[in-house]
Amino acid sequence: MKARKTTSLKKVMQFAKPYRARFVWVIIFAIALSIFAAVRPYLLKQTVDEYVLHKHESGLLNFVALMAAVLVFEVASQFYFVYWANWLGQDIVKDIREKLFGHISSFRMKFFDNEAVGRLVTRTVFDIESIAKIFSQGLFMIISDLLKMLVVLCVMFYMNWKLTLIVMLAMPILVFATRIFQKKMKGAFEEVRAQVANLNTFVQERVTGMKIVQLFNREEIEYEKFKDINKKHNDAWQKNILYNSIFFPIADTISQLTLGLIIWYGSTSILNGESITSSGDLFAYIWFIGMLFNPLRQIADKFNEMQMGIIASDRVFELLEMEELIQQSGTIEAGHFKGELQFDNVRFSYLEGEEVIKGINLNVDAGATIAIVGATGAGKSTIINLLNRFYEIDSGRISIDGTDINEFTLESLRRQIGIVLQDVFLLADTILNNITLNDPSISRENVINAAKAIGVHDFIMSLPEGYDYNVKERGVMLSSGQRQLIAFLRAYVSNPSILILDEATSSIDTHSEEMIRTATDKITKGRTSIVIAHRLATIVNADKIIVMDKGLIVESGTHYELINREEGYYKNLYYSQFAVEAP
Incomplete structure (x- = not known):
């Protein structure tokens, strides 16, 4: 002692x-x-x-x-x-x-x-x-x-x-x-x-x-x-x-x-x-x-x-002295990606012996918009966590533009990936600071121009102090939809090469959803985008839909290819949600 x-x-x-x-x-x-x-x-x-x-x-x-x-x-x-x-x-x-x-x-x-x-x-x-x-x-x-x-x-x-x-x-x-x-x-x-x-x-x-x-x-x-x-x-x-x-x-x-x-x-x-x-x-x-x-x-x-x-x-x-650090052996500074993604036989488990991702293979073309759907616990959000290296894969390889993501420096990799989560976390600060996260390279003018470009400027200016409005702890002064719009703008001003929308429209009202769809169309244009959604109506125009179940990819294709597949997983999922709207 x-x-x-x-x-x-x-x-x-x-x-x-x-x-x-x-x-x-x-x-x-x-x-x-x-x-x-x-x-x-x-x-x-x-x-x-x-x-x-x-x-x-x-x-x-x-x-x-x-x-x-x-x-x-x-x-x-x-x-x-x-x-x-x-x-x-x-x-x-x-x-x-x-x-x-x-x-x-x-x-x-x-x-x-x-x-x-x-x-x-x-x-x-x-x-x-x-x-x-x-x-x-x-x-x-x-x-x-x-x-x-x-x-x-x-x-x-x-x-x-x-x-x-x-x-x-x-x-x-x-x-x-x-x-x-x-x-x-x-x-x-x-x-x-x-x-x-x-x-x-x-x-x-x-x-x-x-x-x-x-x-x-x-x-x-x-x-x-x-x-x-x-x-x-x-x-x-x-x-x-x-x-x-x-x-x-x-x-x-x-x-x-x-x-x-x-x-x-x-x-x-x-x-x-x-x-x-x-x-x-x-x-x-x-x-x-x-x-x-x-x-x-x-x-x-x-x-x-x-x-x-x-x-x-x-x-x-x-x-x-804890050795819980993320492995940072990469030496390549990631520039602006084309956005070609590849998952080769990727396996991952949160707990040893309990695989969540079971050897998936996935290719995403540069500039494409793909959607990932599936039941809760299928492994959709886990894929996003692995791409951002929040967790290290057990085996396999994830690459961007042909380069293993482990070869990039962690900071430069994450700088090129923008994420909008379902549960938006906002600091007890102004809207402007929540968008820029106090990054001095992003000016107020940049934020305003970006807000106008994706159609959220009027919403922000309707608040008591506009961009200087303090949203309080965790953004309690804003609705779920308003917090999502702030998150979209935050991702947009960072100008990422790859955009990820994780359940971004799962818990918002119809009016906010329309604004978010407009914002989505704007910020996904010209960049590789991955959309995780429960509302299947929001992803019918995706270039490719990936259907996951229990850590495996069970189907992939366009909406119309999957909807016409006999006894398909996606078809059953779609009709269970939108039977009245089915063609």
Whole structure:
């Protein structure tokens, strides 16, 4: 366990390398703070012994002024120490968070199929904030406290070694209590982090799916589940509170008993006329004991903050070290494709041993529009996922213009493929930014011209702020059809070589469907297009229709070829939907 913690801390410290100068200054200010803090009690001793007891007024004023100057330097050192330590911590976690988000963004879709969104949010936000505490409330504070204790002990031994030995007798007891407390708190913190992740996951899923919760009257059931998870979270924190409630009173008791013993021993020696202790020593040691015991007591708490940060870093680096990345061995920069597609004996399974695509062969001519139809689960959308390399095929080959898609760089490949999905995802941003996705190469003028070209400009301008209208989270301010139109425009302005429409008209009203058909005719012209549709009436003019069933291509041809095939799969599917409209 110790080796694991050390390794995690080393990994975090790797991110501190760009900030070496700031790191050094934090240590310098920690040293200065320790020295100034230890000097003030010593000056107090000198003031009492040399000037107060001897009623030396002018010297007293000089020493008071000197103590005030030391205080100013101590306060300044503390300010810069705390400010720079927190600044350094925040810059480090900024870098870690950026690297983590970039790493997660490059994961294969299979990872997201199995990982809860709430847990990823916890890792990216809350766990990384805990890493910041390694610097702001953990490592540097511990270093500062240890330096302060070391300097204080040196000054104490210099002033009065006998009184210092009395203080030292109590320290092993406090160190032992601190160690036990630290071990107990470690387990409590691990439980807290686990329960926080569970709580985040539950809330994320229920808030996102609140419509389903309310639609099926699940409010009470989900509320009871939440109470159970929240109670476990509360119980985890109760352990934390219990251990704190036990430790700190014990630490305070040890400190006060030591102080009482020092005062008794020192006062007795003074009353007996012994020279081993002075009045100034007692004043200084009352101060010193607080400076020695308070940091020792608080180090346990700071160790816990640091430990919590290290536990969080374990979780973060576990993600950073995951080998879930999409294979990016391709070196060819994809230019504008002609659009000839070929699937050669392609096989794929989401779960090992359960094939979803079972050795399909498919050729698509450049510039052609093909439609893929079939029952739910036939493998239609999976083909699209494989073409975009969201998943890696088990065997076979997929090529564009005769080149294996694995030979293209992933970014350039996806740049040439535009997709309009059934479930359109919009950001809580303006329509313009949802269309361009903040791509600086796409100007506002380009977007407006594209919108006019496919017939959606008037719809956008009918909204309160036109292209600057904020659609809110997931585009809730727009209807399904309006979201689809935005998705069509988003695909169109990217000028892809290949266009994919995945169930793009399956859940919209008739008026929106007419607009989308107009947009479809415009954006599919001159480019290879793949249309996946449940509404067979929307694909009767496709150059070729591919019929899939259980991961296999069972039929292919034009609408009229397939509709006239005796006992054909497509014919039965078509008549089951449009018997009244059948010729």
